[in-house]
Amino acid sequence: MATHMRLAVLSLVASVLMTAQVRDDWKLVWHDEFNGPAGSAPDPTKWTYDTGNTGWGNNELENYTDSRQNSYLDGEGNLVIEALQTGTNAYTSARLKTEGLYSVEYGRIEARIRIPFGQGLWPAFWMLGTNIDGPNAVGWPNCGEIDIMENIGKEPSIVHGTIHGPGDTGSGIGGPYTLPNGAKFSDDYHVFALMWDDQQVQFLVDNMPYETVTKEQAGTMWAFDHQFFILLNVAVGGNWPGNPDATTTFPQTMKVDYVRVYQFAKRPSMRQ
Secondary structure, eight states, rough: OHHHHHHHHHHHHHHHHHHHHHGGGGGEEEEEEEOOOOOOOOOTTOEEOOOOOOOOTTOOOEEOOOTTTTTEEEESSOEEEEEEEETTTTEEEEEEETTOOOOSSSEEEEEEEEEOOTEEEEEEEEEEEGGSSSSOHHHHHTTOEEEEEEEOOTTEEEEEEEEEEETTOSEEEEEEEOOOGGGOGGSEEEEEEEESSEEEEEEEEEEEEEEEEEEEHHGOOOOSSSOEEEEEEEEEEEETTTTOTTOOOOEEEEEEEEEEEEEESSSTTTTO
């Protein structure tokens, strides 16, 4: 085996061992299990909303609302984000966030999610730096963005983990994960996770690391040494996924079983 191949294998093994080993040292510091009566609102002490139909910088088609038509608990331990078609090229959906209510710097951030399927759908579980807004706002992309999971409907077997930071024009740094044997992410729940410290971010699907971006690799794009808040949404249309077509059916739902944030109880960094 060539030296560079041995190093790659050793690096992957080390990543897997690190992920398994630190679980005993995690402390659950924030979570939502979405337990509540069917049709009720997500916990308002944990979640608020982005609303409107501004296109959100991506020429998206949806109008985000805080209506129970678009986000609700199903009574079975899930948050449901539901995208609806309301007319020709007109859609409503929801974009929930913890901004102003909860933020975190470093740790393991994970969610168990069953995503929707269809051309033009764009479900995501992600984070933004808290300094995107407010009196000391630096805006996007300087605030930093961590996309723990993004999927576009025309790639039903693929999700992406990506970072965006200063100087980014939109492509970011990251990589895809593909389910084996042609399975679709919409077929079942999967756990999407981020392992984040002061030197790297690592993306995982079902506890398997598939992409790591280091501070050194990111260079001037690194903007991940401060607090971030969490977002969950289902976009419709946009520059990346394209718009729905005749094959796309509505309503489409993303079901979130839980969101959990862990930090080390004993060690401040994953690399110590």
